[in-house]
Amino acid sequence: MRMGRRSKMSNTSGKAPARARLIFHPDELHYNFGAEHPLQPARIAALMDLLEQCDLWHPKDDALALPLRSATIEELNLVHSAKYIAAVQELSKGEPLGKEQQQRRSQLALTYGFADGDTPVLPGMHDVTASIAGGSLVGLSAVMGLPEGGAFATGDERPLHVFHPAGGLHHAWADRASGFCVYNDIAIAIAHALRASESKILYIDFDAHHGDGVQRAFYDEPRVMTVSLHETGRYLFPGTGDVLELGNGTGRGYSINVPLEPFTEDDSYIEAIESLLTPLVISFAPDVIVTQHGCDTHAWDPLTHLSLTMRGIEAQIKLAHSLAHTYCQGRWLALGGGGYDLYRVVPRAWSMVWAEMSEQELPAALPDAWVERWRPAWQAIEQQEQAEQEVMGKSATASVFPLLFRDRPEDFPAQPRRWSISNVNRHTVALARHLLVPPSVRQAFPAARHHSPLAGLFDLLHMQGTATPSRSKTIETPKGALLLRDFCPPSLIERLTADTGLHAFARLPERELQLLMGIARRPDCALTIAHTPEGVIVGEVTLAPGDEWWEGLENVYEVAIEVSSNWRGLGVARQLLSFALELDALEDIILFALGLSWHWDVDGLGISVFQYREMIARLFATQGFAEYPTTEPNVSLEPANILLARIGKRVDSRVASQFLNRLLSSPNLSRL
Amino acid sequence: MIVSDVMTTRLITVVPDDTLSHAANLLRQYQFHHLPVVRTAPPFGSVYTGQGKHPVLEGLLTSQDIDMAAAVGTSSSDILRQPWGERRVLEVMHRATMRVTPTTSVAAAAQILVERGLNCLPVVEYERPEQAPAGEQDDMLSQPLLVGLLTRSDLLMALARALGAFEPGMQLSIPLPLGDLTPLAKTLALAAELHIQVRSVLAAPLEGKVPLSATVRLGTIYPAPLLVRLQEEHIDYAYGEAQ
Numbered sequence: 001m002r003m004g005r006r007s008k009m010s011n012t013s014g015k016a017p018a019r020a021r022l023i024f025h026p027d028e029l030h031y032n033f034g035a036e037h038p039l040q041p042a043r044i045a046a047l048m049d050l051l052e053q054c055d056l057w058h059p060k061d062d063a064l065a066l067p068l069r070s071a072t073i074e075e076l077n078l079v080h081s082a083k084y085i086a087a088v089q090e091l092s093k094g095e096p097l098g099k100e101q102q103q104r105r106s107q108l109a110l111t112y113g114f115a116d117g118d119t120p121v122l123p124g125m126h127d128v129t130a131s132i133a134g135g136s137l138v139g140l141s142a143v144m145g146l147p148e149g150g151a152f153a154t155g156d157e158r159p160l161h162v163f164h165p166a167g168g169l170h171h172a173w174a175d176r177a178s179g180f181c182v183y184n185d186i187a188i189a190i191a192h193a194l195r196a197s198e199s200k201i202l203y204i205d206f207d208a209h210h211g212d213g214v215q216r217a218f219y220d221e222p223r224v225m226t227v228s229l230h231e232t233g234r235y236l237f238p239g240t241g242d243v244l245e246l247g248n249g250t251g252r253g254y255s256i257n258v259p260l261e262p263f264t265e266d267d268s269y270i271e272a273i274e275s276l277l278t279p280l281v282i283s284f285a286p287d288v289i290v291t292q293h294g295c296d297t298h299a300w301d302p303l304t305h306l307s308l309t310m311r312g313i314e315a316q317i318k319l320a321h322s323l324a325h326t327y328c329q330g331r332w333l334a335l336g337g338g339g340y341d342l343y344r345v346v347p348r349a350w351s352m353v354w355a356e357m358s359e360q361e362l363p364a365a366l367p368d369a370w371v372e373r374w375r376p377a378w379q380a381i382e383q384q385e386q387a388e389q390e391v392m393g394k395s396a397t398a399s400v401f402p403l404l405f406r407d408r409p410e411d412f413p414a415q416p417r418r419w420s421i422s423n424v425n426r427h428t429v430a431l432a433r434h435l436l437v438p439p440s441v442r443q444a445f446p447a448a449r450h451h452s453p454l455a456g457l458f459d460l461l462h463m464q465g466t467a468t469p470s471r472s473k474t475i476e477t478p479k480g481a482l483l484l485r486d487f488c489p490p491s492l493i494e495r496l497t498a499d500t501g502l503h504a505f506a507r508l509p510e511r512e513l514q515l516l517m518g519i520a521r522r523p524d525c526a527l528t529i530a531h532t533p534e535g536v537i538v539g540e541v542t543l544a545p546g547d548e549w550w551e552g553l554e555n556v557y558e559v560a561i562e563v564s565s566n567w568r569g570l571g572v573a574r575q576l577l578s579f580a581l582e583l584d585a586l587e588d589i590i591l592f593a594l595g596l597s598w599h600w601d602v603d604g605l606g607i608s609v610f611q612y613r614e615m616i617a618r619l620f621a622t623q624g625f626a627e628y629p630t631t632e633p634n635v636s637l638e639p640a641n642i643l644l645a646r647i648g649k650r651v652d653s654r655v656a657s658q659f660l661n662r663l664l665s666s667p668n669l670s671r672l
Numbered sequence: 673m674i675v676s677d678v679m680t681t682r683l684i685t686v687v688p689d690d691t692l693s694h695a696a697n698l699l700r701q702y703q704f705h706h707l708p709v710v711r712t713a714p715p716f717g718s719v720y721t722g723q724g725k726h727p728v729l730e731g732l733l734t735s736q737d738i739d740m741a742a743a744v745g746t747s748s749s750d751i752l753r754q755p756w757g758e759r760r761v762l763e764v765m766h767r768a769t770m771r772v773t774p775t776t777s778v779a780a781a782a783q784i785l786v787e788r789g790l791n792c793l794p795v796v797e798y799e800r801p802e803q804a805p806a807g808e809q810d811d812m813l814s815q816p817l818l819v820g821l822l823t824r825s826d827l828l829m830a831l832a833r834a835l836g837a838f839e840p841g842m843q844l845s846i847p848l849p850l851g852d853l854t855p856l857a858k859t860l861a862l863a864a865e866l867h868i869q870v871r872s873v874l875a876a877p878l879e880g881k882v883p884l885s886a887t888v889r890l891g892t893i894y895p896a897p898l899l900v901r902l903q904e905e906h907i908d909y910a911y912g913e914a915q
Contacts, residue, residue: 038894117867118892171840171893178840179893209893212840235912237893238840262912302896305912391899393912 018359019330020161021066021142022057023135024048028166030128033120038303039180043339043346044165046374050347053367056360064358066142066150066162068135071188075137076130078191079184079217084175085126087112088182092126113176129169129182136167136185136335137192143331144288146196160330161321161357165350168292168337170211171238179209179237186292186335187217190224193288202286202328203227204277206316207294207337208304210241210257214292220251225284229273231297231306232259243431246637253598256280258432261421262305263394265414266312268422269297272429273319279437279445281327282515285507289328291320294337295349299397299412302388303340307415309407313349317356327511332357341385343378348405362405375401430548435634438505438599439560443525443544444518473579475530477570482538484579486528490520496531499538501564504599516540528580530563530572539563539572541580546592549632553658555651559593561619565604573619581623587648590659593620595642596634609640620644630663675781676774678830679795679820683720685710686761688730693757696738705735706792708818709765726817729796731765738764771796774819778830781822795820836871836889844888844895845910848875851882855907859888862901868892 029041051057057064076085087108109115122128139162142149152158170186171179190201203218205211205228218224233239247255258272281289293316299307317334324332334353339346348366355362378385378401386399398411415421433442470487485492493516498509506512519525519542526543539562546556559580563573581591595616597609605612617627625644635641643663647656685708686695695707710727714720720727741764742756772781772793781793796816832838846855856875863870869891875883890898895911902909 038896115867116869116891117897118894235843237842239837239842239889240840303894387900388896391896391903391911 018161018357019156019159020163020354020358021064021159022051022354023066023068023139023162023164024059024166025068025131025135027128028132028135030124031122031132031166033122033180037120037180038340040342042377043342044336046343046377047165047347047350049373050351050366050370051354053370054351054363056351056355056358056362063157066138066159068131068138068164070127070131071134071137071183071185075188075192076133076183078195079174079187080172081175084112088129088177089126091121092124094123113173113178119177119180119182125182129185132166132169133183133185133188135164136189136333139164139167139335140189140193140288140290140333141196143333144193144197144199146193148192148196161324161332161334163334163350163354163357165336165353168207168294168335170205170207170214170292170294170337171209172213173216178213180338181213184213184217186211186214186290189333190214190218190290194221194223197287199223199287200225200284201288201290202281202284203290203292204320205229205292205294205337206297207292208296208301208306209236209294209338210238210259211292212238212240215240215245215255215257218251219247219255220249222247222250222254225254225256225280225286227256227258227277227280229258229260229269231262231264231304234259235262236304243428243435246435253436254284256432256436258428260306260428261424263307263415263417263421264425265299265307265412265418265421266309266315268418268425269306269308269312270315271422272425273316275445276429276433276437277319277323279433279441281323282445282506282511283436283438283441285511286328288331288333289320289324290333290335292335292337293317293350293353294339295345296338296340298339298341298345298349299394300341300345300385300389301339302385302392303338305392305394307394307412309409309412310348310352310405311407314352314356314406317353321356342381343374344402347374348402352405364406365404366402371401371403427548431633434547434549435637438596439558439594440505440515440519440540440542440562442547443542443558443560444515444522446522446544446547471582475572475575477567477572479567479570480532482530482532482572484528484530484576486526486580486582488516488520488527488529490517493517493520493527493529493537496529496535496537499536499564499566501566502537502539502562503565504562504601505560513537519544526580528576530576537564538567539576541576543580543591550662553590553662554655555589556659557589557591559591561593565601568605574622577619577623585648587650590645590647590651590656591625592643592645593625594632594634595644597638597640613640613642617642617644620646628660628663631665632663673778673830673834674774675772675776675778675795675822676820678778678826679774679822680826681720681820683708683818683821685714685720685727685818686733687711687713688760688762688765690761691757692738692741692759692761692764695733695761696735696757699735699738704823706821706823707733708794708821709733709761710818720818726797726819729771729794729816729818731767732769732792732794733761733765734792737766740764769794771816772822773797778827782827785822785824785827791824793822794818795822834872835874839871839889839891840893841869841871841889841891842893842895842911844890846886846888847908847910848883848885851877851884853883853886856886856888858905858907859886859898859902859909862898862905863888863890866898866901868895868898 032041109121114121142159143162167185169181172181172184201224203226208231210230211228215226230241233241241257241259243257245255245257246252296304297306297308324330473484475482498513500509502509502512506515519527524545528541529537530539531537542560543557546558550556600612602609602612625646628643628645630643635643684698684702709731711730772795797819798814799817846859871889871891873888875886877883
């Protein structure tokens with residue numbers, strides 16, 4: 001049951017009020033680069049007015065607001081260089097008198113990125129952006145329970161979700177202003193949380209522009225995963241954000257970029273976020289989620305080519321909320337960001353963020369009084385907005401002021417190249433999944449398969465028609481007896497627990513168990529486990545159809561194996577693998593396994609990655625697997641990585657040669 | 673563009689008397705394939721930062737040379753009883769390598785790399801020793817001083833930088849009918865007028881013909897005002913794919 005208005009309903013509904021707060025201070029409206037600038041603080045004013053008129057939020061209600069404070073120089077310095085901060089402070093002063101000073105200021109402006117029209121020098125900009133940065137810092141600290149988030153009477157009053165609409169300035173670099181952003185409030189808040197706590201932070205950037213500033217700040221930091229979904233940088237600012245920007249050094253694999261095609265619409269967008277975000281959250285296991293809800297992805301936005309409607313934006317907000325509750329105990333900081341259709345899109349999109357976060361129902365229609373107040377503001381710039389859309393190459397959309405929160409589909413004609421756009425996006429997401437999501441997580445959360453290859457893997461692998469649904473076997477190890485079971489039904493997994501050392505893919509044993517549940521539920525996957533008589537799972541082998549990279553090949557299955565770190569060196573892996581591959585159809589299929597060095601627990605074993613590689617090759621060699629050279633993007637990223645395959649004796653030679661050709665081709669990468 | 677604009681100046685080097693195992697360790701540690709051999713080691717370790725006096729270049733050692741020495745070392749030849757790792761750099765390095773100077777044009781250096789199938793060129797300056805007796809032939813006495821190294825990676829990075837790839841920006845194509853550069857010139861003038869920074873301009877003719885389009889990278893997130901002006905001035909442009 002959803003909550004109605006908090007103060008009226010909280011006593012009657014019996015459900016605790018949503019622990020959500022919104023950060024807003026009127027001073028934040030001074031982030032104003034002038035009347036000609038596309039980023040107008042009026043959008044925030046229109047948003048706050050809409051929230052009040054819909055009875056969703058009130059500035060006077062202390063239980064819904066969180067006060068902000070300015071970030072200190074020391075906190076800004078976590079991300080920005082001292083020279084840059086000094087320059088911003090200097091430029092913030094009023095107009096200088098002398099000619100010499102004037103020249104010095106021009107020089108500073110040129111050096112630090114204020115010389116162009118995007119981010120012009122703004123008197124007082126240090127104070128206003130420091131307070132925006134402080135707001136995001138307070139917000140993140142509050143949801144994480146850090147002292148900077150303020151004191152709360154009881155633990156229950158501490159907010160789980162915070163929304164800071166004026167935040168989200170993701171383009172600022174360490175020593176340069178860029179793309180309307182002076183101080184990078186997101187990076188500052190995250191950097192503060194990193195030093196104040198032992199935690200992992202997931203940042204998801206929904207803005208239509210690549211979140212380059214945040215990515216740069218944490219490019220080699222494995223405790224922060226940055227995910228950015230944006231319009232491709234082939235033409236659009238800032239030009240970066242390719243799938244292959246994966247992070248550097250120990251941060252490799254923690255920068256995720258999904259460059260979407262221009263004119264991407266809701267369905268393709270929703271497919272992309274759903275097939276990527278959940279597996280990423282599972283494999284990273286963050287403690288908190290920070291989202292940037294730039295709504296310049298909307299079809300009406302004059303600065304980009306993405307063509308979403310409120311439906312896509314709402315899906316994005318709901319997904320962020322559910323991920324926070326499912327995987328991060330609700331800890332969620334949402335920020336604003338881009339959004340240049342000031343009156344038609346921004347207030348509606350961000351009201352949706354707040355309503356979702358505070359679990360309040362949005363009315364269907366916008367209040368008449370609000371429409372009457374803000375429609376004239378839009379009408380005043382309507383001509384200009386149309387002209388800008390046209391020069392950007394966007395097809396003409398309806399020039400109407402919305403009266404409802406959700407968009408009417410008839411106002412958004414279908415894009416002519418919809419099919420090819422969705423197709424390219426699907427490839428991009430497949431590549432990102434392939435590069436960044438570990439195999440068993442991918443198998444538990446498959447992307448929508450468009451031509452489902454088979455009815456059930458069990459039937460296919462048991463062509464002789466075995467009577468028992470699942471075999472079992474007992475093996476003896478120096479640590480005690482283990483039971484092996486193949487084709488485990490979900491009902492069995494449900495009754496078991498995962499060993500503490502089982503965390504290679506999902507990081508936490510309980511998540512690993514959920515993952516196994518997911519695999520067990522899928523008819524086209526097979527799950528073999530080893531468990532103790534006490535019901536503790538210590539190892540698993542999963543078998544699933546090859547992912548998108550292998551699309552079009554028949555009878556190709558990916559094998560993944562994991563053994564708990566507490567049960568290594570006992571021969572469990574060998575016996576488990578051997579048991580899992582006792583299949584009638586073994587000689588009729590092609591099996592492959594990817595060994596990717598970033599999933600390997602080399603520290604736990606005290607060996608080098610190359611020794612680990614040897615170990616894996618030897619393990620799989622016992623089952624007739626051989627190493628194959630390949631251009632498969634994951635394997636070729638790192639010399640230690642390895643592809644092992646076993647081509648069954650009865651496999652059609654045509655299929656086998658298709659497989660071998662695919663190993664050395666690069667259909668999905670050819671586009672990049 | 674000349675070589676000194678793009679070369680690497682922070683150099684890891686070896687001296688002729690170092691062992692091959694030391695060289696192999698350096699190559700593995702820094703993950704590259706070429707080590708310049710210099711007469712005297714730098715004061716700290718094997719890193720030259722490009723500051724101070726330049727060392728005299730003796731030769732070049734590649735990972736291939738070491739592989740070769742290791743392969744030969746494992747064969748049971750009489751002359752090479754010594755394990756490969758204990759052999760000296762002096763024995764396997766190349767003395768007569770192709771070199772360029774800091775003022776060589778990048779185009780010429782690229783051509784040398786491609787035509788000779790090389791991956792790396794030492795960049796040297798020639799300096800006559802101060803105590804040189806007068807009257808001797810100059811080229812006998814001038815010593816090559818190592819000032820940098822030019823690799824294929826440096827050229828690729830230079831290309832990316834020249835395309836403006838390391839600066840935030842957006843990309844616009846301007847058709848140039850019949851090779852007429854006027855639309856490009858007008859675009860740049862308008863960009864300057866609107867205080868939009870230009871990250872790179874590319875208008876190279878294809879195979880001896882005139883350039884038919886220019887690619888301009890602009891440092892702005894908000895190109896609409898410029899695009900409106902371009903339309904007013906009847907300048908064609910392409911921004912993103914046409915629908």
